[in-house]
Amino acid sequence: DSGVTQTPKHLITATGQRVTLRCSPRSGDLSVYWYQQSLDQGLQFLIQYYNGEERAKGNILERFSAQQFPDLHSELNLSSLELGDSALYFCASSHTGDTEAFFGQGTRLTVV
Amino acid sequence: GENVEQHPSTLSVQEGDSAVIKCTYSDSASNYFPWYKQELGKRPQLIIDIRSNVGEKKDQRIAVTLNKTAKHFSLHITETQPEDSAVYFCAASIDSGYALNFGKGTSLLVTP
Numbered sequence: 166d167s168g169v170t171q172t173p174k175h176l177i178t179a180t181g182q183r184v185t186l187r188c189s190p191r192s193g194d195l196s197v198y199w200y201q202q203s204l205d206q207g208l209q210f211l212i213q214y215y216n217g218e219e220r221a222k223g224n225i226l227e228r229f230s231a232q233q234f235p236d237l238h239s240e241l242n243l244s245s246l247e248l249g250d251s252a253l254y255f256c257a258s259s260h261t262g263d264t265e266a267f268f269g270q271g272t273r274l275t276v277v
Numbered sequence: 278g279e280n281v282e283q284h285p286s287t288l289s290v291q292e293g294d295s296a297v298i299k300c301t302y303s304d305s306a307s308n309y310f311p312w313y314k315q316e317l318g319k320r321p322q323l324i325i326d327i328r329s330n331v332g333e334k335k336d337q338r339i340a341v342t343l344n345k346t347a348k349h350f351s352l353h354i355t356e357t358q359p360e361d362s363a364v365y366f367c368a369a370s371i372d373s374g375y376a377l378n379f380g381k382g383t384s385l386l387v388t389p
Contacts, residue, residue, distance in 0.1 A: 207381035
């Protein structure tokens with residue numbers, strides 16, 4: 166167990182819908198990262214938050230947004246879902262000075 | 278932005294043989310190079326990492342080498358065992374605490 170908790174584990178939804186994925190980082194970790202893993206694209210960085218502020222943005226679509234709350238948990242919002250958004254979404258967290266980013270177990274999103 | 282290429286995409290070896298996975302990166306500002314192992318249906322887990330001020334690092338049967346001039350780094354696994362079978366991802370980043378740019382992964386199969 167990495168200490169990073171993601172909910173839900175699985176999510177099935179229809180095209181055009183909106184979903185929210187939740188991540189609780191390890192205790193004390195200020196950084197939260199979101200990654201998308203699909204079969205053909207590997208692990209793609211979406212966005213990073215550090216202590217409530219957006220720190221870096223990767224290949225995140227405009228239909229996607231995220232935030233980190235004062236208690237440091239983070240949510241990734243995916244809207245106007247398309248079939249191609251079906252993927253495994255990972256959250257990771259790290260502490261200042263640590264070398265390792267710890268990954269959660271992921272949320273498997275299926276858009277039908 | 279950073280582009281990480283990883284080869285081969287699949288690798289099959291006999292138990293006891295060595296396995297080598299190679300990665301190249303494009304951004305000379307990258308200084309941190311971790312390797313993650315992902316078993317089927319599980320989260321990525323860090324197995325070893327190296328920083329740009331070091332040319333080689335070993336941890337038991339695993340070693341990583343870095344050639345910063347050529348912008349490539351490699352993972353070496355010796356005396357492979359069936360439990361080494363997994364997908365291995367290389368990544369590059371400015372430093373720990375920053376977003377990781379991953380290669381597309383190498384599926385390693387170790388046959389008894």
